[in-house]
Amino acid sequence: MKTKIIQISAGKGPLECAFVVAKVLKIFLKELTNNKIDYTILHKENGIENGTVQSVSIQIEGKNLADFTANWLGTIQWIGTSTFRKFHKRKNWFIGCFEVESSKLLEINENEIQFQAIRSSGAGGQHVNKVSSAIRAKHISTGIQVLVMDSRSQHQNKKIAIQRLQQKVAEFNSEQQKEQFKNQWENHQEIERGNPIRVFKGSDFKQINKEKSFKNKRNQLKKDLRKQIE
Template identity: 65%
Template sequence: MNAKVIQITSGRGPVECCWVVAKVLKYVMEALKAAKIEYQLLHSVKGVENGTLQSATIQLKGKNLEDFLNDWLGTVQWIGKSSFRKFHKRKNWFVGIYEVETKAELSLKESDIKFQAIRSSGPGGQHVNKVSSAIRATHIKTGLQVLVMDSRSQHQNKKIAIKRLQERIAEHNNETLKAEVQHKWENHLNLERGNPVRVFEGSDFKVKKKKKSYKSKRQQLKQNLKNEL
């Protein structure tokens, strides 16, 4: 399953841009649900006003991520009057949606695990310490460990240990990813104001409908006919 990380950012813009980030985040999550793409909000930075965000970082997992991102990556424009500064004349506000480059996630192979059989401890009568049925599993690359003594079967404890270590590795990957995106502020400085991929307008934040114009098409057809004559 493919995985990508995107960041919606106000580009350190004013409070209006932070309001737009929060609105765009909702639209993106709705679009992800419709496209049946798994997502997780990894990190967000709140704005100074309630209901605003300076940035939001999302991890996406699924198929056809490239097609989805082609429709969303870039500058998003909102056309509307500020509700935070009623007398402000500006009516065009911009935020950015960018892909965040991250390190490859750690995978877990059995060859990466060091197993150690030890004697179980705790309740179980006089038989509990006679057989080394407990398993300590250590992920060699990270040093993460689990100790399993759920069963009297060493084989069963080993299977459980692998599963629990997989869960620990998944948590490790998630925490590492969160730490990475918290330190990636380049997108806040490189927001391009223009050529938006999406445009919203009004206080209700509706998608701006494109006006259909056939005038330019008719002129192009006439020009093509002239060139053929």
């Protein structure tokens, strides 16, 4: 199974664009489900109004991802009246759909952990203080460390230390990804307004078939050519 990370963003667009992102996100997730593609929302930055989304990053996993994303990556247009500014004259709103390069996630191998046995402190009397049962574990590449003294067994504390390091490194990966998505969003501030990959219209977000649009353009070109010949 292949994986991709897709970001849908309003860029520097106004509140209406964040509204469009929220609506398009629902359509995008529905199509993923219909195509039997698994997804996980990695990060979502809500807009300033309820029901709006400034940016969202989704990890997708499945077959034929390239074919699926080919129908989504690029500029997405919505033709409709603003729900926030009903008398606003603008009718065309644009958002962007991008593929994000995923940074390599850190994984913990035991040979990358530095262990140190130290004396336990706290309740337990003199016996606890004499036995070096507590474990300090440090993940060398990140510097993340934990101190475990849950058990009087050094072996058990070592197992717990590895589990807690794994949890902390997972949190570290999550924060790194969030920062990456934020940077990607900043890189995608400028949304191209022309040549949309998809066009939706109206409050029900009905998709406009681009082939029909191209057909209309061809017919118009034929009419213009006939006028020139005449």
